[in-house]
Amino acid sequence: MIQTFFNLEIIAASWPIVRAGLLNTVLLSLLVVPLGLIGGLILALLASVKNPVVRWPLMAWVDFFRAFPPLVLLILLFAGLPFAGLELGGFVCVAIAFFLNTGAYYGEILRAGIDSVPAGQIEAARSTGLSRLQAMTYVVLPQAVRNVLPDLLSNTLEVVKLTALGSVVAVPELLYQARQAQSLTYSPTPIVVAAVLYFLMLWPVVRLLSRLENRALARR
Amino acid sequence: MSSWSRFAETFLNAKVMHRYLPDILSGVVVTIELALLIVATGIAAGLALALLRSLGIRPLNWLIIAVVDLFRALPPLVVIVLIYFGLPSAGLAPSGFVSTWLSLAFVLMAFSEEIFWAGITSVDRGQWEAARSTGLTFGQTLMSVVLPQAFRLTIPPLTNRAIAITKGTALGTVVAVTEILGQASSAMSNSYNPSPLMMGAAAYLVLFLPVVVAARWVETRFAWKR
Numbered sequence A: 001m002i003q004t005f006f007n008l009e010i011i012a013a014s015w016p017i018v019r020a021g022l023l024n025t026v027l028l029s030l031l032v033v034p035l036g037l038i039g040g041l042i043l044a045l046l047a048s049v050k051n052p053v054v055r056w057p058l059m060a061w062v063d064f065f066r067a068f069p070p071l072v073l074l075i076l077l078f079a080g081l082p083f084a085g086l087e088l089g090g091f092v093c094v095a096i097a098f099f100l101n102t103g104a105y106y107g108e109i110l111r112a113g114i115d116s117v118p119a120g121q122i123e124a125a126r127s128t129g130l131s132r133l134q135a136m137t138y139v140v141l142p143q144a145v146r147n148v149l150p151d152l153l154s155n156t157l158e159v160v161k162l163t164a165l166g167s168v169v170a171v172p173e174l175l176y177q178a179r180q181a182q183s184l185t186y187s188p189t190p191i192v193v194a195a196v197l198y199f200l201m202l203w204p205v206v207r208l209l210s211r212l213e214n215r216a217l218a219r220r
Numbered sequence B: 001m002s003s004w005s006r007f008a009e010t011f012l013n014a015k016v017m018h019r020y021l022p023d024i025l026s027g028v029v030v031t032i033e034l035a036l037l038i039v040a041t042g043i044a045a046g047l048a049l050a051l052l053r054s055l056g057i058r059p060l061n062w063l064i065i066a067v068v069d070l071f072r073a074l075p076p077l078v079v080i081v082l083i084y085f086g087l088p089s090a091g092l093a094p095s096g097f098v099s100t101w102l103s104l105a106f107v108l109m110a111f112s113e114e115i116f117w118a119g120i121t122s123v124d125r126g127q128w129e130a131a132r133s134t135g136l137t138f139g140q141t142l143m144s145v146v147l148p149q150a151f152r153l154t155i156p157p158l159t160n161r162a163i164a165i166t167k168g169t170a171l172g173t174v175v176a177v178t179e180i181l182g183q184a185s186s187a188m189s190n191s192y193n194p195s196p197l198m199m200g201a202a203a204y205l206v207l208f209l210p211v212v213v214a215a216r217w218v219e220t221r222f223a224w225k226r
Helices: A008-047 A052-067 A070-084 A090-116 A119-127 A132-147 A149-169 A174-185 A189-219 B003-011 B014-054 B058-073 B076-090 B096-122 B125-133 B138-175 B180-191 B195-221
Strands: none
Touching (some): A008 A090, A008 A149, A008 A174, A052 A090, A052 B138, A070 A090, A070 B003, A070 B138, A070 B195, A090 A132, A090 A149, A119 A132, A149 A174, A149 A189, A174 B076, A189 B058, B003 B195, B014 B058, B014 B138, B014 B180, B058 B096, B076 B096, B076 B138, B138 B180, B138 B195, B180 B195
16 A cells, blocks of 8 residues: 555655646745735725725626636636637636636635724724825725734635646646656656645644634634 | 627637537536535535534544644645545546545535534533533534524535535546536537637536525625624
């Protein structure tokens, strides 16, 4: 069993391939998490304008991406757009898909955070002479982010896990590299190694989230 | 030809769409089957684990926490690939359908266990003690006092999580499940036309958009009034 699923020789032989994948997964995450956050921030700021003409289309936009599987979005960009004469690489497609998809999720969380800050705070900030933008940046957003920190972290965990979709469009991230190594070595060991690496990388976040959630509950 | 009609000719080609509609529809059926199986088994297993955890047996609880943490930390696609490509080396060869079902059910189990457990622990200790002192057994207390209160708290996060995970049925296409995306992709490569993919995308929206909107309603309906 260990010979098959955790063969040390194969681990040693495939390590350079898997290691490159690990590095790319980290880099990809460092790119798509900020991208999603920027997308989400734009959505949340737009939604904080209490105008139904702005708010309803935004809500539809967010619901659209909550209903749409990210893999389908990715395939649509990667395999559909070339028919319109637009051939983007797998990497660019992943970046766009994440900006749209995870942006919608981050946006929903940040909107809830902004809503959780009492209106009196904005009024007080405005009456001290801060502009609308200043009030948002210095008064509302810091409190909003703190109020929804566990949700933001939980979504970030999901985003990092989602980078594994890159393997479908040939982005050489951890899962893709592990599958390459698997087909080279005819052994499931590289995939087991990839799973172990994902777990080691994300387990601390899962633990932290568990504690944050319990603490939030205890405060109720 | 105007650019719009050229676009429609490529992406919304009536002839191609008509030809591959049956394929997409059969994909819809597979997606629905898979989604229902995942939701039913995943949530049931999650509730079972949360109930086991409430018994307070230390070593058992550590085991439950370990399993839950594992499936919260691993990307679902990695679990699917591991089961589908890994298990044959151990002499088991689950189909793509079974691999996808098991993987996503495990993931939903992990998340729903956490949610149910949070719900159960949110019920005040005094309620347990009061119920037990009126003569209810442990099981009766759990069933008639704790769970009804816990469920209310769990419904919004549970619906959101269930939607996010059942959307993952599209991942089945990686292991050759003939669900919507799988059907749409093969139809696209057979016809060399992206219209089937557009149909597939529309099918996902038709399936999941009502659920997302309903979840929004549920979220406000079951929100704790503080």
